[in-house]
Amino acid sequence: MDSIIPVLIGAVALVVGIVAGKFIFAKDTSKKIQEAELQSQALLKEAELRAETLKKEKELEAKEKLVQLKAAHDREVNDRNRKINDTENRIRQKEQSVNQKETNIDKQTKENEAIKENLNRQIDLVNIKRTELEKHQEEHIRRLEKIAGLSADEAKSQLVESLKNEAHTQALALQQEIIDDAKQKANKEARKIIIQTIQRTAAEQAIENSITVFNLESDEIKGQIIGREGRNIRAIEAATGVDLIVDDTPEAILLSSFDPLRREIARLSLQRLVTDGRIHPARIEEVVEKTRKQIEDQVMEIGERTVIELGIHGLHKELVRMVGRMRFRSSYGQNLLMHSRETANLCATMAAELGLNPKLAKRAGLLHDIGKVPDEESELSHALLGAKLAEKYGENPAVVNAIAAHHDEAEMQYVISPIIQACDAISGARPGARREIMQQYLQRIKDLENLAMTYNGVEKAYAIQAGRELRVIVEADKVTDGDSEKLSFEIAQKIQTEMTFPGQIKVTVIREKRTVNVAR
Template structure:
């Protein structure tokens, strides 16, 4: 091989080796430059990341500070509102506490007054009880004296009887001796005559002894019965007051009288027309008189006046609204009175309608005696007597409370109140003994239950107390009711009220159905009917009131 080729090959090899070395060097340099750039880039990115992190941290810290300030402001505002609300609530509670303290103070004063009244009543009751005990002691002493006299008389009679027996024995002995000596009788015949004589004498003595025992039993029974009645009256003593037809409404100032009368008397006329009572406004200081025979009407008028004076707005429309509201409240009060009465007496399972009638008794009177107080007393008397006699106390008390229930019913008023009460008791599923006691307490039906005579006796005991009843009051109220019912039967009459103690009859008519001319004719016709059907002293004024009202609605 030629040398130049070798040189060329060597040169190529050297060149190749040099190229390889140079390439490696260049590659290492490029790699070193690339690593330097990468490190610089990484350092730059790290610096940028740190800067971004610092900025983000500063922003988050600023946002946190802003949010903290916002929450702090909201918390301070909320705390301020809650503090104001608490202060307001505390103020209201303080006012409520003050009001309650005043109410408690008034209640304490009222309770103290009631306690004083109760103490006075207890003192009166103690005095009455002592008086009755003294009378009972005197009665017992008289009975003991009579018993002692009867015992002495009986001993005297026994001594006389023994003397007669001795005389009789002596006579029998003489007769036997005479029969044996004079009549020449045998011992057997004499014995037979003697036995017959002794037998007749024994029959006579037995008859006399039986009569004495029967008389002694009757005397003991009468004494025991009187004792039961006397002890029952003593244990069930009660006060009685005669209700009248007048109620007093007290006012703070006489200036209120002018508001009640109203312009040209329109307010007082509206009040009288709505309640059916007579309002008397005279010179009596700080008082207005409410007159009417119906206690419910008087109570409605009194409460309505109280609400009107308290409100201050007194005009015809307001009067009618208050009277309607008061009547509703009175109905609720009647139910409450009935429930309280049966709870006080321990009576259970009474029908709601009978409870309502019991409450209505509070506003009714019988011969001037309050019907509810009378019925409560009869119930207590019946319970006491039934306990003494070993009868059913629950039935006796129930019958005593309901015995006059027919007097407050509006159904079939022409029936006697005992029969009407008996029908009501049947209607509401009362016990047969209670039904019979109600119907028989005035002898309208035959008594078949043991509690019936108790109810009759206790009704008489309650009504016969001094001052408990007054016959004239009952007949007076019946006459006023008959006077009102006489005018209600005419066409066009809406309401009718007897006032002025029955001297005036006010008739409210429908203005749409009754003209002015017809109103005059109606007053004359009513007066003629009253003259024909009723008996009364003096004269009765008939006033027909026709009021025209125009009503329209704005929409």
């Protein structure tokens, strides 16, 4: 019994401990649950606050966008209203101008009618006076016949016979005087005939323009010339200063520049690059530089050959190089070197006929336009700049003055100066030497289009291919296919009879019928 009691006590203690442990655990668990609930409630409140904040922010952003859209809309409406107001003002001004013109026309019409009536009255008065004058004249003639004892026809025949004898005597005297004067002026007349012959002399001219066509073996090479993202073509244009136009023209590239020397460098460089096949920016710069040196050597060679052919000696190397550069320049469509050579030959011939120094005149004629090919730009005119260059390189003062004065920008101090001026004008003014001026060309193109627009049914007319083709667009409702052929023939005939043009002009009449509907 005594041994069981401690065991029971231990068991009870164990049970009590277990029950106490469960009670404590349950209490801790309940506490944690309460804390979790509090935390969740706090999180919910915080989430609600954030949501409310975001909602307010979005509402503010929406209001700002609305305000911006409304302001933009208001600006657009204001701009439209302003444009409408401007248009209305212009229309009102035009209406006022038209009304004013109509008023002026009415006033002018009334004035013209008054002038017409006044003229008619004056004409009637003149006719009356003329009739009276004729009567007085007849009466006067009858009185003269009575006094002279001769009729009017007899008096006329006697007067004519007397005048005939007097005129015959004066004619014989005048004929002898003309013969004597002709003998005295024979040398002068001979020189004049020679100068007129020189003016009619036709010389070969190399007409330059601003476009050079570079032909290709195939269109595949165009892609290599353009390069990736166009880097090759940009490198060529930057190195040469020439615009490359790669369009739909088959197997060809256009080189565009006002400077023929640049175009020649670009053409030769492209030819080398295409032949070599290696086309990239570094290679392009290398080839262009080599080509530029080659052209400089060629320029020097052309200058030396020109000087030798003309028989001019002792010319400074720089002047020789400038003469060579003239080959790649043009003036009003006339090649500068050909013009200078022609002027030099004309000057030599005229100076020889006048008993002057032909070599000096030829030298001045060749150098008269060197101011057009300077190495650096100058504000001086080409005549004064050329004289400055000639003086710098030791030319004769007569040559310097002839260059400076050939456009009357300096006083002529030597006898050869007017010769240079005259021969320069002869070379530039003879038929075929220079192209037509731009104003004449544009007027001819405009007249060509206006001529086509005079026909009924013609809607538009375009002169293309530098005036070598006229495209006429007609209204399909007014002109039939048969009328189109007739219209093309009539326009071509009218151009032949009423216009002056070089070469031939192709007339193309286009009749197009279009039917248009819109699906909505």
